[in-house]
Amino acid sequence: xxCLHGGQPIDKQITQMKNKPQIVVATPGRLMDCKKRKAxxxxxxxxxxxxxxxxxxxxGFIDDVTKILxxxxxxxxxxxxxxxxxxxxxxxxxxxxxxxxxITVRPVAEDRPDIQQYRxxxxxxxxKLGTMVALLEGGEYERAIAFxxxxxxTDRLAAMLKMQGVSCEAIHGSIQQRSREKTLQRFRDxxxxxxxxxxxxxxxxxxxDVDVVFNYDVPDEQEYYIHRIGRTGRAxxxxxxxxxxxxxxxxxxxxxxxxxxxxxxxxLAFDEDGCLMMEE
Numbered sequence: 001x002x003c004l005h006g007g008q009p010i011d012k013q014i015t016q017m018k019n020k021p022q023i024v025v026a027t028p029g030r031l032m033d034c035k036k037r038k039a040x041x042x043x044x045x046x047x048x049x050x051x052x053x054x055x056x057x058x059x060g061f062i063d064d065v066t067k068i069l070x071x072x073x074x075x076x077x078x079x080x081x082x083x084x085x086x087x088x089x090x091x092x093x094x095x096x097x098x099x100x101x102x103i104t105v106r107p108v109a110e111d112r113p114d115i116q117q118y119r120x121x122x123x124x125x126x127x128k129l130g131t132m133v134a135l136l137e138g139g140e141y142e143r144a145i146a147f148x149x150x151x152x153x154t155d156r157l158a159a160m161l162k163m164q165g166v167s168c169e170a171i172h173g174s175i176q177q178r179s180r181e182k183t184l185q186r187f188r189d190x191x192x193x194x195x196x197x198x199x200x201x202x203x204x205x206x207x208x209d210v211d212v213v214f215n216y217d218v219p220d221e222q223e224y225y226i227h228r229i230g231r232t233g234r235a236x237x238x239x240x241x242x243x244x245x246x247x248x249x250x251x252x253x254x255x256x257x258x259x260x261x262x263x264x265x266x267x268l269a270f271d272e273d274g275c276l277m278m279e280e
Contacts, residue, residue: 004030004040007177014039028056028064035071042071053082053089062088069096115233115241117265119254120276122246129157132214133164134276135242136194139212143187144194146214147228151198157216158196168194199224208234215243218250222257 002016004026010033017024017039024031024040034040050056050065069075069092078097082089093100120131136144146161148154151172158170169183169192186192188207199219210232219225225243233239243265245251258265267279 001025004034005177006030007181010034010037028061028068031068032064035068042068043073045072045075047077047079048072048075049079049081050092051081053080053092054085062092065092066095114237115229115239117229117241117243117263118268119243119245119265121251121267121269121279122244125246128216128244128246129160129164131244131276132216132242133161133166135212135214136166139240141211141240142193143190143210144212144214145207145210145228145231146194146196146216147219147224148196148198149217149220153217154196154198161194161196166194167192168196170196171200172198173200199228205231207231209237210234211240213239213241215241218243218245218253220253222260225257226261 001023002013002019002021002025004013004017004024006027006029010030013030014034014037017034026034031040035042048069056065069078075096080089080093080097122128122131132146135141146157146168148157151174154170154172158168161168169186171180171183175183183192183195184205184207187195196216213229213232215225215228219228229239229241232241243254245254254265257263268276269279271277
């Protein structure tokens, strides 16, 4: 097996391809680069799997994916693994699959992660930073992930946390793969206390022992909320998530998440003395 992806020297990967591996795991961009360099042939490929198909297509890889599939005339099997069935996933299925069989894996109640979920009502966005720092210190959380909706907010939050003396780094789609991998390794090694991320980090990261997840911004999609909080409470360990609601829009979105996903999300708010209390 050979892995083809960015952030690593392509020459080394091309050398590995000369051993004629049976399985190739690749990102669309690096696979296209290797094809252009004639390091790989796709006309004999029989089985193709698109993992995280919905996110891959949402991130703008649909043109590369369709080009790659068109280069595989002898393809016999195409598997689409996806947490959600988006329009793009349906289009790929309609064009490239014949008589597809849909397999739905339903959650088992006993296997649901142990995650205590909280939502905190705030009067303004300016209260988010102080609340997050107070929760970090009060809960003595050693490893945390904070999610923001935009790259700009991710960078801003990381900078503000550093000014508060919190060790942290940001990762998002505009940061080079090699830099992201170094940051993730430092986070795994405990050298970074807080990882501030966009939803690019909500899936597929090999990170365990995350004590707490902060939704600094309420996610725009309900699926993002599920994937975000799923970074904690792994391996049957207890996890905690906090979501900051600083506007009417935030409150409406969280109400919909709680209703549609049937989550038990505890409501917290500050009292007159500035103490965080459970709402009645």
